[in-house]
Amino acid sequence: MSNLAIGFAGFAAIVGLIGLRFHVGLALIIVAFTGLMLITNIDIALSMLRVLPYDFVTDWDLSAVPMFLLMGAIAHRSGMTASLFDVARLWFSRMPGGLAVATNFACAGFSSASGSSLATTMAIGRITIPEMRKYHYDPGLAAGIVACGGTLGVLIPPSIILVLYGIFAEVSIAKLFMAGVLPGLLTAGVYFGQIVLRCWLNPSLAPPVPDHPSWSERLRALRTIWPLPLLILAVIGGIYTGIATPTEAGALGAFLALLIALAQRRMTVRIFRQAARESIMATASIFFVAIGALLLTRFMAFSGVPMFLAGLVADYSVDTTTMILITLAIYLVLGMFLDPLGMMLLTLPVMLPMFQAAGMDLIWFGILMVKFIEIGLITPPVGLNVYAVKLLAPDYKLQEIFRGALWFLLAEILIIGLLITFPQITLFLPSIM
Amino acid sequence: MRTFLARLTVRASDWAMALAEIGIALMMFHVVTEIVSRRLFRVSLDAVPEIVGYYYMASVIFLSLAYVTRAEGHVAATLFTDLLPIKVQSLLMGIVLVILGGVMTVFAWQMGIEAVRMTRIGEFHQGATLNLPTWPSRWFPPVGAVLMALMAFLMALDKLIGQQTVAQVATEDLPPEQQPEQQEEQLRKELA
Amino acid sequence: FTYSSWTPPAAPNNRLGTVPMFERITESLAGTDDAMTFENFMGGQLFNNTTTLPAIRDGIIDGGVLVPAYNGAELRTHVTLGETQALINDGLSGAAAATEALLLNCPGCLEEYAAQNVLPLGTYASTPYYLMCNFEVTSIADLQGRRSAEGNPMFNRWAQRIGMSRQSLSPPDFQQALQRGSVDCVFAPKDWLVAYSLADAVVSIVDDVSHGAFSAVVLMGVNTNTWAGMTEAQREAFRREMPQAIMDVTNGYYIDEARGMAAAEEAGIKLVNLGEEYAQVWADFQEAERAEIVQAANGRGAAGAEELVDRFSELLVEWEGIAEEVDRDPDAIAERMYERIFAQLPF
Numbered sequence: 005m006s007n008l009a010i011g012f013a014g015f016a017a018i019v020g021l022i023g024l025r026f027h028v029g030l031a032l033i034i035v036a037f038t039g040l041m042l043i044t045n046i047d048i049a050l051s052m053l054r055v056l057p058y059d060f061v062t063d064w065d066l067s068a069v070p071m072f073l074l075m076g077a078i079a080h081r082s083g084m085t086a087s088l089f090d091v092a093r094l095w096f097s098r099m100p101g102g103l104a105v106a107t108n109f110a111c112a113g114f115s116s117a118s119g120s121s122l123a124t125t126m127a128i129g130r131i132t133i134p135e136m137r138k139y140h141y142d143p144g145l146a147a148g149i150v151a152c153g154g155t156l157g158v159l160i161p162p163s164i165i166l167v168l169y170g171i172f173a174e175v176s177i178a179k180l181f182m183a184g185v186l187p188g189l190l191t192a193g194v195y196f197g198q199i200v201l202r203c204w205l206n207p208s209l210a211p212p213v214p215d216h217p218s219w220s221e222r223l224r225a226l227r228t229i230w231p232l233p234l235l236i237l238a239v240i241g242g243i244y245t246g247i248a249t250p251t252e253a254g255a256l257g258a259f260l261a262l263l264i265a266l267a268q269r270r271m272t273v274r275i276f277r278q279a280a281r282e283s284i285m286a287t288a289s290i291f292f293v294a295i296g297a298l299l300l301t302r303f304m305a306f307s308g309v310p311m312f313l314a315g316l317v318a319d320y321s322v323d324t325t326t327m328i329l330i331t332l333a334i335y336l337v338l339g340m341f342l343d344p345l346g347m348m349l350l351t352l353p354v355m356l357p358m359f360q361a362a363g364m365d366l367i368w369f370g371i372l373m374v375k376f377i378e379i380g381l382i383t384p385p386v387g388l389n390v391y392a393v394k395l396l397a398p399d400y401k402l403q404e405i406f407r408g409a410l411w412f413l414l415a416e417i418l419i420i421g422l423l424i425t426f427p428q429i430t431l432f433l434p435s436i437m
Numbered sequence: 438m439r440t441f442l443a444r445l446t447v448r449a450s451d452w453a454m455a456l457a458e459i460g461i462a463l464m465m466f467h468v469v470t471e472i473v474s475r476r477l478f479r480v481s482l483d484a485v486p487e488i489v490g491y492y493y494m495a496s497v498i499f500l501s502l503a504y505v506t507r508a509e510g511h512v513a514a515t516l517f518t519d520l521l522p523i524k525v526q527s528l529l530m531g532i533v534l535v536i537l538g539g540v541m542t543v544f545a546w547q548m549g550i551e552a553v554r555m556t557r558i559g560e561f562h563q564g565a566t567l568n569l570p571t572w573p574s575r576w577f578p579p580v581g582a583v584l585m586a587l588m589a590f591l592m593a594l595d596k597l598i599g600q601q602t603v604a605q606v607a608t609e610d611l612p613p614e615q616q617p618e619q620q621e622e623q624l625r626k627e628l629a
Numbered sequence: 630f631t632y633s634s635w636t637p638p639a640a641p642n643n644r645l646g647t648v649p650m651f652e653r654i655t656e657s658l659a660g661t662d663d664a665m666t667f668e669n670f671m672g673g674q675l676f677n678n679t680t681t682l683p684a685i686r687d688g689i690i691d692g693g694v695l696v697p698a699y700n701g702a703e704l705r706t707h708v709t710l711g712e713t714q715a716l717i718n719d720g721l722s723g724a725a726a727a728t729e730a731l732l733l734n735c736p737g738c739l740e741e742y743a744a745q746n747v748l749p750l751g752t753y754a755s756t757p758y759y760l761m762c763n764f765e766v767t768s769i770a771d772l773q774g775r776r777s778a779e780g781n782p783m784f785n786r787w788a789q790r791i792g793m794s795r796q797s798l799s800p801p802d803f804q805q806a807l808q809r810g811s812v813d814c815v816f817a818p819k820d821w822l823v824a825y826s827l828a829d830a831v832v833s834i835v836d837d838v839s840h841g842a843f844s845a846v847v848l849m850g851v852n853t854n855t856w857a858g859m860t861e862a863q864r865e866a867f868r869r870e871m872p873q874a875i876m877d878v879t880n881g882y883y884i885d886e887a888r889g890m891a892a893a894e895e896a897g898i899k900l901v902n903l904g905e906e907y908a909q910v911w912a913d914f915q916e917a918e919r920a921e922i923v924q925a926a927n928g929r930g931a932a933g934a935e936e937l938v939d940r941f942s943e944l945l946v947e948w949e950g951i952a953e954e955v956d957r958d959p960d961a962i963a964e965r966m967y968e969r970i971f972a973q974l975p976f
C-alpha cells in the first residue's frame with residue numbers, strides 16, 4: 005500500500021473503531037500508531053509516544069482550559085447561575101429560545117477575550133447548559149449553540165489561530181484581528197436569526213414564555229444574577245487592560261468566582277473539591293482525545309494526505325472562486341478527522357504560495373480559512389467542540405449534539421457564501437485602520 | 438485477590454485524583470499571585486508558565502486518567518452499539534477496555550523510559566533567575582498511565598465476567614446534571 | 630532524508646537556508662550513486678522547539694533545527710555559547726565564530742550532542758536585538774519602572790540594570806502584550822517588526838545601541854546513524870553546503886531587518902538615540918556579562934565555561950576582521966568558513 009492509501013485507510017479505520025464504541029481518544033491513538041508503524045517502523049511509532057504527549061500536556065497556553073472550566077464549575081456549584089434562566093425568561097420574554105439566544109451572545113462576548121474556541125465552549129457551556137437542561141430545552145439546540153458558539157472564539161479577536169496564521173503568512177496580526185470582527189459579528193447574528201426562527205416555528209425546542217413581566221420583576225431578577233455578568237466582564241476587562249494575558253485570564257476568572265462565592269457564603273471545601281474534580285475530569289477527557297488527535301496529525305504528515313489534498317486545489321481550479329470552493333471541500337474532509345491547528349500546519353505550506361500566486365488578499369483568505377477549519381470542530385466523527393459539550397452534558401447523546409450542530413453548519417454555509425461574495429465584509433475594517 | 442487488587446487500584450486512583458485537585462488549585466493561586474505581584478509590586482515571579490505547564494498541568498491530566506476511566510468519563514459514541522443486546526454490549530466494552538489497558542501499558546512503558554532518562558540527566562528549565570528542575574514531572578505520565586491501564590484491565594474483567602469489583606465513582610463528584618435531583622436539593626439546603 | 634523545523638516556511642532558515650540547500654545537494658548528486666532526496670517538514674508540522682532533539686535522537690527524523698536553551702539539561706555546555714549574546718555585535722561574524730567554536734573548540738558540546746545521537750553541523754545567527762517600546766522613549770530615565778518582555782536570562786539581567794521589571798513571554802505574544810500594555814517594551818530583532826507584527830504596536834525603537842545577536846541556532850542537527858550511513862560524497866556535499874546555508878540564512882535576517890525597518894517607517898515608528906549614557910551602561914554590562922555567563926554555566930554544571938567564552942571572544946574578533954576584509958560579503962565569508970572550519974572536520 006502506498007503511504008497515501010494508508011492515510012486514507014486510517015480515516016476509514018477511525019470511523020469503524022468509533023462506531024464500535026472505542027473511546028474516541030483510544031481510536032485515534034490506535035489508528036495513528038498503526039499508521040506510523042506501517043509507514044515508518046515500530047521504533048519510530050513508539051518514540052512518538054515518548055516524545056509528544058508529555059510535551060503537549062505541559063503546554064502553558066492550554067492551562068486556560070482547566071481554569072475556565074473551574075470558573076464555570078465554581079459559578080454553577082455555588083448557585084451563581086441558578087436564576088440565569090429566570091433572567092433570560094424575564095428579559096427575553098418575547099423572544100423564542102431566550103436562553104439559547106443569551107448563550108449565543110455570551111459566547112460572542114466571551115470570544116472577544118478568549119483566544120480559543122475550546123475555552124469559549126467550555127466556559128460558557130458549563131454555565132448555560134445545566135440551566136437549559138433544567139428548563140427542557142431541546143438537547144440538540146442547547147448543545148449545538150454551545151459547540152458552535154465556541155467557534156466564534158477564533159474569529160472575534162483575540163485569536164490564537166489568527167496569530168499563528170499571521171506569523172505564517174507574514175501579514176499584520178492587527179489587520180487580521182480587525183478583519184475578523186465583522187465576520188464574527190455576522191456569524192453571531194446569523195446564529196441568532198437561526199435560533200429565533202427555529203424556536204418560533206417549533207416551540208417545543210425551547211419552552212415558550214407566555215407572561216409579560218413588568219420592569220420591576222425584570223430588575224428584581226437581575227439582583228440575584230449580577231455576579232455572573234460581573235465575573236465575565238472582569239475577565240474580559242482583565243485581558244483588555246493588559247492586567248492578564250488570555251491564558252492567565254482563566255486563573256483570574258476562577259479565582260474571582262471563588263471570591264464571589266466566598267463572599268456570598270456559598271463555598272465550602274467540599275464544594276470546591278467537587279468543582280475542581282469535575283473540571284479535572286473534563287480536562288483530562290478532552291486531552292485524551294487531543295493526544296490522539298496530535299498523534300494522528302503526525303501520522304497524516306508522514307502519509308502526505310493533507311499535502312496531496314491541498315495540491316488538488318491547483319490542479320482543478322479554473323478561477324479564484326472554484327479555488328476557494330475546492331479549498332472549502334478539502335477542509336471539510338480533513339476537518340472531519342483533524343484538529344484545526346494540525347490542519348492549518350499541514351496545509352498552509354502548500355496552500356499559501358498558491359493563493360499568493362493567484363493574487364488573492366491573504367487577510368481575506370486567512371479569515372476564510374479560519375472559518376473553514378473551525379467547521380471541523382463541529383463535524384463528525386471527530387469534533388472537539390462537540391466532545392467538549394458531551395463532557396459538560398454526559399446525558400446528551402453524541403449523535404444528538406452532532407445533529408444539533410448541523411443546523412449551525414447550514415448557517416455557516418450561508419455565512420461563507422456571504423463572505424466569498426462580499427470580500428468587503430472582511431476587508432472593510434482593516435482598510436480603514 | 439481480584440477484589441483486593443480492585444480495592445487497591447480504586448484507592449490509588451482516589452489519591453492520584455486528590456493530587457490532581459491540589460494541582461488545579463495551585464495552578465489558580467500561583468497564576469493569580471504572579472498577576473498581583475507583577476501588577477502591584479512590579480516583581481515578576483520566575484518561570485510561572487513552566488511551573489504551571491510541567492507540574493500543575495501534568496499532574497492534573499495524567500494523575501486523573503485512572504479516575505476518569507473508572508467514572509467512564511471518556512468520550513465515546515454509542516450510536517450503533519445501543520442497538521445491540523445488553524450481553525453483546527458488555528462483551529464489546531470488555532474487549533475495548535482490554536485494548537485500552539494494553540495501549541496504556543505501552544504508554545506507561547515508553548514514557549517510563551523517558552522519565553528514567555530525564556531523571557538521570559536531571560532535566561531542568563532555564564528560567565530568568567533559576568534553573569527549575571523539570572524531571573520530577575516526567576513521572577506523572579508513566580504513573581498515571583499505569584494506574585489507568587490497571588483500572589481498564591480490572592473493569593474489563595468485571596464486564597466480561599459480569600461481576601462488579603471496581604467501585605463506582607460517587608455521583609456527587611460528577612457534574613450535577615448526572616446527579617439525582619434530590620441530591621442537588623440537598624446541596625442547596627446545606628448551603629442555605 | 631527527513632528534516633523538521635518549527636519556524637514558518639517563510640522564515641529565512643527555511644526559505645533561504647534548508648530549502649535551497651536541499652535543492653542544491655539534490656541537484657549536485659543527481660544521477661550518481663549518491664543521489665539524495667529530502668522531505669522538509671516546516672512550521673512545526675512534526676516537532677517543536679523542545680521535541681526536535683529527542684525526535685532526531687530516536688531517528689524519527691534525520692535532521693532538524695535546534696536551539697540548545699530548549700534542551701538545556703542535555704546541552705548544558707552549548708547553552709553557554711548561546712548565552713554570549715551580549716558579546717556579539719554582528720550576526721555574520723557571530724554565526725561564523727559560533728560555528729567554529731562549536732565544531733572545533735568545544736569537545737564538550739560535541740560529546741553532549743553525541744550522547745543525544747546528534748551531530749550538529751553549525752549555527753546561524755539572528756540580527757542584533759533592539760529595545761522597542763509602545764511609548765516614545767526619550768531618555769534612559771524613561772525606562773525606569775517600565776515593564777519589559779524577554780525570552781532569555783541575559784535580558785532579565787539587562788532589564789534589571791536599567792530599572793525595568795520583566796515578564797517572560799514568547800515572541801508570538803509580544804504584539805498583543807505591547808498593544809494592551811501588559812508590557813511597555815520588548816527586546817527583539819528588527820525583522821520581528823514584520824515577522825511578529827510588532828510594527829502594529831511599537832511606537833519607538835532605541836536605534837543607537839543594539840543588544841547583541843543570538844548565534845546558537847543549530848541549522849542542521851543530524852542523527853549520527855544517518856550520518857554514518859551516508860556516503861562520503863553525500864557527507865562532503867553537506868560540509869560544502871552548510872557554510873553557504875548558514876551565511877544565506879544570517880544574511881537573510883539582515884534583508885528581513887531592512888524590510889522590518891521599511892515597515893517601521895511606514896507605520897511612523899520613531900527611531901530614537903539615547904546617546905552616550907545608554908551606550909556606556911550597555912558597554913559596562915557587556916563587560917560584566919562574561920562573569921555572569923561563566924557563573925551560570927557553573928550553576929548548570931557545564932565544564933570549561935571560562936575557556937570556552939575566552940576562546941569564543943578571540944574567534945569573534947578574528948571573524949569580525951575577516952568580515953571587514955571581505956566587505957561583509959556573505960558568499961566570501963562562507964568560502965572562508967569552509968576552508969577554516971568545514972574542511973578541517975574530523976567527521
Ligand code: NA
Pocket residue numbers: 114115116117118119120156157158159160161162163
Ligand atoms: Na477570541
Ligand code: NA
Pocket residue numbers: 339340341342379380381382383384385386387388
Ligand atoms: Na470534525
